[in-house]
Amino acid sequence: MCLDLIQEMIETKDLTKIFTIKKAADIPAVVGLTLSVAEGEVFGFLGPNGAGKTTTVRMLTSLIGPTSGTARVNGFTVGEADQDIRRSVGILTESPGMYERLSASKNLDIYAHLYDVADVDGQVDKYLRMLGLWSRRDDPVGSFSKGMRQKLAIARALLHEPQLLFLDEPTSGLDPEAARLVRSFIQELRDQGRTIFMCTHNLNEADRLCDRIGIFKSRLIEVDTPENLRKKLFGRKVVFHLREVHPGWLDPIRELEGVLDLQIVDKKLVIAMDNPDILNPQIIRALVQSGADILFVGELRHSLEDIYLQTMRDTAEEEVAG
Amino acid sequence: MKHIITIIKKEWAEVFKNRMVLFMISFMPLIFTILPLVMLYFTSQGMGDMSDISTADVPVQFLEVCGEGITGTECMQIYVVNQFLLMFMLIPVIIPVTIASYSIVGEKTTHSLEPLLATPITTFELLAGKSLAAALPAIIMGWFAFGLFLLGLPIIGTSAAVIDYITGLTWLLAILVAGPLMAIASVNLAIFVSSRVNDPRVAEQISALFILPILGLLFAQLAGVIVINVMVMLSFIGSMILVDIGMIYLGTTIFQRENILTRWK
Known part of the structure; x- marks a missing residue:
């Protein structure tokens, strides 16, 4: 629109x-x-x-x-x-x-x-x-x-x-x-x-x-817009489901420009990034070169409830602080 | 005018679906019609000539009302029936209170007031519609009851002199002019109260206080302090016109949509 x-x-x-x-x-x-x-x-x-x-x-x-x-x-x-x-x-x-x-x-x-x-x-x-x-x-x-x-x-x-x-x-x-x-x-x-x-x-x-x-x-x-609120509050996160995770695979990914955060959760890599369209292929290439088996990739989508609750929490903290 | 008519139709459609309200509207006028007829019948049957009627029987001022050429019985009948004149005046006061006192507070309790106020209706149209919806049935029932009473008079054998008195200027002014003016005042008071309170029962109780001036007149006449004649009635009508203007002004200026919507919980 x-x-x-x-x-x-x-x-x-x-x-x-x-x-x-x-x-x-x-x-x-x-x-x-x-x-x-x-x-x-x-x-x-x-x-x-x-x-x-x-x-x-x-x-x-x-x-x-x-x-x-x-x-x-x-x-x-x-x-x-x-x-x-x-x-x-x-x-x-x-x-x-x-x-x-x-x-x-x-x-x-x-x-x-x-x-x-x-x-x-x-x-x-x-x-x-x-x-x-x-x-x-x-x-x-x-x-x-x-x-x-x-x-x-x-x-x-x-x-x-x-x-x-x-x-x-x-x-x-x-x-x-x-x-x-x-x-x-x-x-x-x-x-x-x-x-x-x-x-x-x-x-x-x-x-x-x-x-x-x-x-x-x-x-x-x-x-x-709901989408912009998601971005504003949580950024965009992509989840890479792997067969195994080795900490050594992560360094080349951390060095990529635009990667904001990287976490390992079980056998998944949760990567916060600015622009998944550009970064996802680079990350996949880096992981494959490191010998990782990628099972599938998906974007972590926060619900509006998450956005709402986070906003309310932030507001309450601001009110308490000041 | 279209909005006023819509409100009147809406109020009537709601009110007349409630059988208890319908019963109350028709029951009281019937009682107030039958009661004086019964009294007149028994006074004409049970009393003698009573040519020696005196201030021991009716207040001295009332003897002037009877005038010359009226028998003692007729004078006593006129005295008795004159008390019922005030009863007839009560009909348009009491009947609309039930409808009018519920009109705003009822809409508050059913949450229908907010969508109604959200329409383009003006405050004047809303209040005029509500007032007329409550006052018109009462005025019509008052006139209808008086009509029935007049029809019943010859049937029970009331003398021509008494009928002449009842169809005289004092009674006609009371029924045709004072009654409707009182209905307008009582309805506006009820709507005013209804817009200020949160409980229909409170609205009804407060609005019912309006019958006190009528009762005051009744007791004043019984005690012989006043005799209701043309002059008294004209003064009363004059006062009621002022009261009506005041009540309508008060109702429209004090009716604040915002207060009604936000300060009733």
């Missing part, structure tokens, strides 16, 4: 939200958030509970105002064009918040009217069918499973065809099958070119769906 050529759907500068509570210390929920999300991008917003993710979404959807800083969403400025922002974005809140006594179609019908949708019936039918709720359209939402409610809430967020969607924990509390259905639907939305700002705890989900990840705990700690 070429991010340079397309417009920013979300732009924040020093966005800050501090909650003032009587007879208690102020709570800085979001501090100095500067961020941009491009059109068509899926942006994952990761952080622990209470990190301020929902507060950020609420500010960006004009539900609450920032204490300081600025934000532009879909071309509109938060605090100046709140109605326009609310009209132009879709939001999946953390709790589906449906009217339990009313049917699925009635729930959607209400929101279609509130979003001034031109073809109310058409849009309601379209999303009920698309999310597999058509056969239950006349049933009260109170009788729905959590997964069905979540799908209905997604349908509600899409009724007015917003190009920018905020999804707050879209698969939270869902069983694996329901979560998979929701994820595949988010994938569809991504394929349609919609911009998605997604708060999630599910790191695998973020890894699979997001173009970029922001790791957040009241302030933005890291933001990049």
Whole structure:
């Protein structure tokens, strides 16, 4: 995806939200958030509970105002064009918040009217069918499973065809099958070119769906593509599985330019390097010349969970240090 | 206007699916209709001419209301039925409290408030929709109950003089003007309270305090401190208009989306 050529759907500068509570210390929920999300991008917003993710979404959807800083969403400025922002974005809140006594179609019908949708019936039918709720359209939402409610809430967020969607924990509390259905639907939305700002705890989900990840705990700690975050935090590591390992084989490898670190783990060489495309053939040649039998070679891929946990650990250490 | 109508339809669709609420909405007006009819029937049957009716029977101020050409029985009936005028005025106050006090806090507890506030609806549209959804059934039920009461009067043999009094300006102002104004005030108070508390029961209890002024009028009349006549009713209507304006202003200015979303847990 070429991010340079397309417009920013979300732009924040020093966005800050501090909650003032009587007879208690102020709570800085979001501090100095500067961020941009491009059109068509899926942006994952990761952080622990209470990190301020929902507060950020609420500010960006004009539900609450920032204490300081600025934000532009879909071309509109938060605090100046709140109605326009609310009209132009879709939001999946953390709790589906449906009217339990009313049917699925009635729930959607209400929101279609509130979003001034031109073809109310058409849009309601379209999303009920698309999310597999058509056969239950006349049933009260109170009788729905959590997964069905979540799908209905997604349908509600899409009724007015917003190009920018905020999804707050879209698969939270869902069983694996329901979560998979929701994820595949988010994938569809991504394929349609919609911009998605997604708060999630599910790191695998973020890894699979997001173009970029922001790791957040009241302030933005890291933001990049999952791949760049891996590189930044762990570098790239390649594992060479050998039949035997002799310490004498390692010296020529250590001398190669670009090899950052080398470790022996059982009968494996774990080599951290800058550019495996260039170095792997050289290392293989060196090992073969030394008489090593190479069984296979693979890149050690750190999960997003590793990245997230490492970032959080680093942040905690920084906070303690200073 | 489209958003207001949507909110009204939404509220009614939810409320009228709850049979208990429906029962409460229809039960009280029926009781308040039947009770005065029963009282009137028995006062006309059980009492004699009562031409010697005096301040020992009704407050002295009330004798002026009866006027000339009205028998003692009729005067006593007018005195009795005048207490029920306040009951009819209570209908549009009590009925909407159940609906209105739940309107915001109920949405908070079911987490439906946030997606609702995330739509392009304005605060005025939201509050107007919620207020009208609660007030209209109450006003209509109040008028309906009064209509039933009027239909019942000739059936139980009420004299023309008493019917003339009940269909007079004092009663019409009370039912057609004061009642709806009180409904608007009580609904706005209930919605205001509902947006400030976290428990629907607390909202209902606090909002129910609005019946106290009516009870005050009732006891004042029973004690002979005041007699509800056209002047009293016009003064009351004037005061209610001011209260309504104040309540609507208070409701829309104090309703802060941010506080409601972030300070309720």
